[in-house]
Amino acid sequence: MTNSKSEIVKIGLDLGVNYAETWNCYRGKDTPCGVCPSCVERRTAFAALKISDPAAERMRD
Numbered sequence: 001m002t003n004s005k006s007e008i009v010k011i012g013l014d015l016g017v018n019y020a021e022t023w024n025c026y027r028g029k030d031t032p033c034g035v036c037p038s039c040v041e042r043r044t045a046f047a048a049l050k051i052s053d054p055a056a057e058r059m060r061d
């Protein structure tokens, strides 16, 4: 199964994107909400790559 979103994340990592500071949350807050479609897609992408999301710490609150 192809996960294009995870491929995009992987390319970003290769380019040195700081994912702790980069996300696209529909709620537009200072931290990822973790529940909107964009956040869920992102979390799924990181899980598919078997790496931890650097912004996950922020999502806990």
Ligand SMILES: [Zn+2]
Pocket: 024, 025, 026, 027, 032, 033, 034, 035, 036, 037, 038, 039
């Ligand atoms: Zn969100």
